[in-house]
Amino acid sequence: MSSKVSPSRPLRRESVESWHLETDVLIVGLGAAGASAAITARDAGAEVVVVEAASAGGGTTALAGGQIYFGGGTPTQKACGIEDRLEDMFQYLMLASGPSADEARVREYVDNNLAHFDWLVEQGLEFKPEYVKAKLNNTHGDEGLIYSGNETCYPYDEQARPAPRGHKGKAKGEGGGALLMDTLIASAERKGAWVLYEARALTSIVDEQGRVVGLVVRIDGEERCIHARGGVVLCAGGFIMNREMLAQHAPRLLLSNFPLGNPNDTGMGIRIGQGAGGCAINMHEGFVSLPFYPPSCMVEGILVNGKGQRVVAEDVYHGRLGEEMFAAPDEKFYMVIDSRNFEAMEKPPLGGYSVAAVGETIEELEAELALPPGMLAHTLAFFNEHAAAGQDPLFHKRPPYLKPLDQPPYAAFDFSMGGGAWFPAFTFGGLDTSLDGEVLNAEGEAIAGLFAAGRTTCGLPRWGAGYASGMSIGDATYFGRKAGAAAAGC
Numbered sequence: 001m002s003s004k005v006s007p008s009r010p011l012r013r014e015s016v017e018s019w020h021l022e023t024d025v026l027i028v029g030l031g032a033a034g035a036s037a038a039i040t041a042r043d044a045g046a047e048v049v050v051v052e053a054a055s056a057g058g059g060t061t062a063l064a065g066g067q068i069y070f071g072g073g074t075p076t077q078k079a080c081g082i083e084d085r086l087e088d089m090f091q092y093l094m095l096a097s098g099p100s101a102d103e104a105r106v107r108e109y110v111d112n113n114l115a116h117f118d119w120l121v122e123q124g125l126e127f128k129p130e131y132v133k134a135k136l137n138n139t140h141g142d143e144g145l146i147y148s149g150n151e152t153c154y155p156y157d158e159q160a161r162p163a164p165r166g167h168k169g170k171a172k173g174e175g176g177g178a179l180l181m182d183t184l185i186a187s188a189e190r191k192g193a194w195v196l197y198e199a200r201a202l203t204s205i206v207d208e209q210g211r212v213v214g215l216v217v218r219i220d221g222e223e224r225c226i227h228a229r230g231g232v233v234l235c236a237g238g239f240i241m242n243r244e245m246l247a248q249h250a251p252r253l254l255l256s257n258f259p260l261g262n263p264n265d266t267g268m269g270i271r272i273g274q275g276a277g278g279c280a281i282n283m284h285e286g287f288v289s290l291p292f293y294p295p296s297c298m299v300e301g302i303l304v305n306g307k308g309q310r311v312v313a314e315d316v317y318h319g320r321l322g323e324e325m326f327a328a329p330d331e332k333f334y335m336v337i338d339s340r341n342f343e344a345m346e347k348p349p350l351g352g353y354s355v356a357a358v359g360e361t362i363e364e365l366e367a368e369l370a371l372p373p374g375m376l377a378h379t380l381a382f383f384n385e386h387a388a389a390g391q392d393p394l395f396h397k398r399p400p401y402l403k404p405l406d407q408p409p410y411a412a413f414d415f416s417m418g419g420g421a422w423f424p425a426f427t428f429g430g431l432d433t434s435l436d437g438e439v440l441n442a443e444g445e446a447i448a449g450l451f452a453a454g455r456t457t458c459g460l461p462r463w464g465a466g467y468a469s470g471m472s473i474g475d476a477t478y479f480g481r482k483a484g485a486a487a488a489g490c
């Protein structure tokens with residue numbers, strides 16, 4: 001069998017000599033989506049087998065900071081005295097989803113997100129009801145709530161009342177994803193899902209009607225056939241580790257020097273789904289970033305290009321700022337600060353960027369950076385005049401980070417691609433699915449027996465320029481549950 005096995009060539013059922021295993025629901029991948037699907041399918045009474053290529057579960061989710069996007073009045077928000085409305089969360093997520101927004105999906109997630117919060121708590125996840133106001137990627141301690149996107153930034157704040165919606169389980173620092181996965185895997189195992197580790201799904205098995213009835217899986221070096229009576233659920237993550245797929249579908253993500261994912265983010269779930277007739281959409285999109293804060297004082301600086309001109313409101317989420325560099329990879333970018341924030345030069349920054357120049361005056365800094373004479377001084381004078389009046393007529397940067405930079409000396413950090421900073425990225429494109437997780441073909445028809453969730457699908461996160469932390473894990477866990485339920489026949 002092995003020479004012919006390819007994700008783009010499903011095995012015909014009549015070629016199956018014997019089933020290695022039979023189950024109701026067969027899930028590929030034990031990350032956030034797969035574990036959520038397994039729990040829900042078990043709760044529905046289905047027999048569940050999960051095949052996981054790695055020797056342990058967790059996937060990329062276990063590497064993540066663990067922010068989950070919840071709002072509209074969660075118990076954590078209420079305990080922190082934060083007011084939020086589902087309608088504001090809906091408006092915000094529609095803006096965050098950009099030109100490819102899927103309104104029905106956003107509505108489905110928002111309307112059910114409070115019940116989904118409760119579901120995660122039922123699985124054993126605890127959220128500490130403490131809100132940290134500073135501009136952060138994640139809480140440093142085990143506090144449960146931060147702003148995790150562009151909610152307080154122009155134009156979002158004018159169209160949706162801002163509220164912090166980034167929720168993290170009670171783990172320190174970046175440990176939120178690992179805690180989430182420990183919790184979900186323990187719940188799945190308690191409920192009786194059977195996990196086969198070091199078992200890699202290779203292709204689907206289809207019957208004469210084109211229904212997916214199982215998978216070919218490599219176990220102990222052998223290709224084995226597993227029968228799924230109810231359905232197969234593809235939850236194998238995205239494709240940031242597959243350079244050929246990136247070159248084919250999302251070439252700008254090849255510019256990243258920091259692929260955010262686990263080694264199995266090779267797009268196998270997407271390719272198996274495509275092989276069975278599924279349509280992949282939005283494949284060019286992804287999250288790109290320059291994690292330039294903390295320190296949060298960096299947000300008070302001005303970001304200029306090689307012409308000495310500002311390019312963005314510097315109080316935006318790091319993904320929005322990173323988009324500027326990915327859009328102009330050959331351009332120079334510098335973050336300019338004044339002496340009030342010079343302590344930023346003493347601490348290693350999160351994003352790995354370095355000091356490009358220091359100048360006693362802005363003219364000296366400009367010369368050090370080889371910018372066109374007079375441009376940076378002009379940019380700064382214009383910025384300072386308006387910032388002193390609490391305004392930013394060009395980009396609408398908001399207080400509290402809108403402050404005149406009028407305390408020389410000045411310093412500039414190199415934010416250019418190739419300048420030493422980290423530019424993380426992961427993919428958003430994937431299989432087109434119904435809200436119940438059925439994989440759809442190019443005509444929008446469901447492929448019988450085939451379901452998917454998480455980064456194997458094009459889910460809630462659809463636009464790098466608007467992305468907020470938490471949208472991916474929120475999507476993977478919620479729509480993982482939906483796919484698990486549908487495969488179990490609910």
Ligand SMILES: Cc1cc2nc3c(=O)[nH]c(=O)nc-3n(C[C@H](O)[C@H](O)[C@H](O)COP(=O)(O)OP(=O)(O)OC[C@H]3O[C@@H](n4cnc5c(N)ncnc54)[C@H](O)[C@@H]3O)c2cc1C
Pocket residue numbers: 028029030031032033034051052053054057058059060061062063064065066067068069177199200201202235236237238260261262264265266268269426453454455456469470471472473474476
């Ligand atoms: C450092 C970092 C920080 C992040 N922070 C956040 C955050 O705070 N909030 C947020 O929302 N998102 C965050 N993300 C993104 C987010 O973690 C992922 O997009 C999301 O967790 C993906 O979940 P998943 O279930 O789709 O995939 P995964 O969690 O990657 O699970 C997929 C599983 O499938 C397995 N697999 C793959 N191929 C096969 C195969 N052929 N056969 C069998 N098994 C297979 C993999 O081994 C893996 O275990 C972060 C990512 C990183 C790397």
